[in-house]
Amino acid sequence: MIRVIQGDITKQAVDAIVNAANTSLLGGGGVDGAIHRAAGPDLVFECRMLHGCKTGDAKITKGYRLPAEHVIHAVGPVWRGGSHGEPNLLASCYRRALEIAAENNLTSIAFPNISTGIYGYPKDKAADVAIATVNQFLEQPSTIQEVTFVCFDMENLTLYQDRIHASQ
Ligand code: ADP
Numbered sequence: 001m002i003r004v005i006q007g008d009i010t011k012q013a014v015d016a017i018v019n020a021a022n023t024s025l026l027g028g029g030g031v032d033g034a035i036h037r038a039a040g041p042d043l044v045f046e047c048r049m050l051h052g053c054k055t056g057d058a059k060i061t062k063g064y065r066l067p068a069e070h071v072i073h074a075v076g077p078v079w080r081g082g083s084h085g086e087p088n089l090l091a092s093c094y095r096r097a098l099e100i101a102a103e104n105n106l107t108s109i110a111f112p113n114i115s116t117g118i119y120g121y122p123k124d125k126a127a128d129v130a131i132a133t134v135n136q137f138l139e140q141p142s143t144i145q146e147v148t149f150v151c152f153d154m155e156n157l158t159l160y161q162d163r164i165h166a167s168q
Pocket of ligand 1: 020031116151
């Protein structure tokens with residue numbers, strides 16, 4: 001099942017929230033900063049032991065002070081015009097986050113709109129990739145029962161609602 005809500009991902013009580021991280025995994029601005037602030041300093045301590053993450057990949061930690069049990073740190077691409085593998089890299093980080101959640105027997109996962117902030121990925125194109133990748137993953141049997149897209153801004157909320165409603 002796919003849900004779309006507007007809100008703050010740090011408030012979501014799900015098995016895992018996904019962080020739009022950077023390759024250092026040591027924190028940053030936007031949703032990354034909000035997640036680290038809400039989780040507390042133990043999160044960056046665990047992240048340091050992971051030695052970074054490649055673009056298009058993801059790594060899991062505990063959620064510490066967050067209501068979510070885990071954080072899956074996914075690294076989306078920086079938008080460089082669209083012909084530098086951005087769609088494949090964005091799809092890959094959504095898919096890797098879902099795979100890691102399933103490997104850990106998690107059932108509920110919430111995503112922010114990865115790469116659509118500081119990384120500059122056009123929101124409509126990112127929504128197409130995110131929804132297609134999640135739909136494709138949910139076609140196979142896995143432990144994942146609920147995927148929530150947590151949209152922070154109205155523009156993303158409308159883009160996701162239009163696409164999800166059109167497909168249901
Ligand atoms: P990126 O570097 O991947 O672009 P950003 O954090 O700049 O990451 O932005 C990714 C998306 O997360 C943007 O759409 C932004 O509006 C959204 N965002 C920022 N803060 C939060 C939050 N607390 N909860 C959910 N989404 C958020």
